[in-house]
Amino acid sequence: MTEVNDTPGPAALFDLTGRTAVVTGASSGLGLGFARTLAAAGATVYAAARRADRLAAVAEAVPGLVPVRCDVTSDEDRRALVDRCRTETGRLDILVNNAGMPGPPDAEQETAEGFSAILEVNLLAGFHLAVHVASTTPESAAVSIVNISSVVGLVSTAPIGGASYAASKAGVLGLTRELAGQWGRRGIRVNAVVPGWFDTEMTDGLFENEKSAGWVRRNTMLGRGGTAGEVDGAVLFLASDASSYVTGHTLVVDGGWTAR
Template sequence: MLETLFGLEGRVAVVTGASSGLGIGFARTLAGAGAVVYAAARRLDRLEELAASEPRIVPVRCDVTDDADRRALVDRCYADAGRLDILVNNAGRPGPPFAEQETASEFAAILELNLLAGFHLATYAAGRVPEGGRASYINISSVIGLVSTAPIGGASYAASKAGTLGVTRELAGQWGRRGIRVNAVVPGWFDTEMTDGLFQNEKSAGWVRRNTMLGRGGVAGEVDGAVLFLASDASSYVTGHTLVVDGGWTAR
């Protein structure tokens, strides 16, 4: 029963931003459930290290802000396997924390990476899904897209992550009858490259503990189950949903 619900044997997945942070865990989890995972990022050396630890992971150098790279990534899946069942749009980075220090071009660059790239990758992938097919697309947002986390966060990052949630709902509505489910995962505070020393500073680490219902930040692996759930048949009747994995941060 569990294998039927959560097993991904025979399916093909793409995880962007798979060279570090949460993306590594997403790639390993989907591969561990049986999927062939195309792990995409700019740092090919890191992807190759990841692939060496899991034979179902295929490293692919990809700059998701490059239109040709996005198309080549999807085309590679169809050329190799004839399908793309699962897309995890995880690539992203923060912008400057203070609005007055952020130029218009910097703001646009964050939106291009965190929002536009995943949107276009999803639209191109959706165009390749055959009639009667099915797919699951998972957009990784952030608590910063739901609530203000000042002084940590940033206007461009907040805009991109809030936009991700809006795009998720809209694409779910447009594509649901075609068998394509689109959902979002909202991680809370995790000790990754993205949080840039947040947990190494006692003042900021204490801020996380005080404002999180579980009294701690997230640890490696605690978002992986949410992604597996949304990728698998366990969530076959779930679309347009935002699954928050934040230890109760946004529920306060």
């Protein structure tokens, strides 16, 4: 007797057709790559950022991408973003909390106001967005929340990094585990991605300077920094059915930086 295998094939596992995603910090850098990848996999992607002009230009070139001007530190903007997705598509399946900003590398340069501002963008905004998504999700719906952290949240990267940035990104990892524990039985999965060193606005000048670029090469097992697109697969995996039994997990994409 021939056994019938009902397991979906590889393509189906990563197919996001008919699903709705929100990606914050989507106007450039890694966030733009995440938005493009989820849209290419079939999702309708609400790409959120403060720079509306950049979002509009990207949306013209990427089918399935909806530009939304959003300041993630504004509760009004956060709620409007989530509510718009649900109103226009009837659902919200994926949230990628990517919006972030760096702080000064020297702890003695940190001010109380500046430290709080970094936490507000990098940690608190994602928490409040996740809570609003969870509180408006029907009982029968499955949701994947992907929080973007950093190797700076796992290990010291002095003299690059900074106290406020490290605190915010380490906080993202603790928050990910806790929300996964609270919401897992409701079908809401919460995971984190930890990118290593990539050439983006956040690391402006890192790879142009031979001293700092050499530092990255020497301390990364693959002997180089990450290139565009090399984190996208991790986010797609966690956003899709390919990771349906994964929650509370931290997926490190750093070329071996933290494994040394």
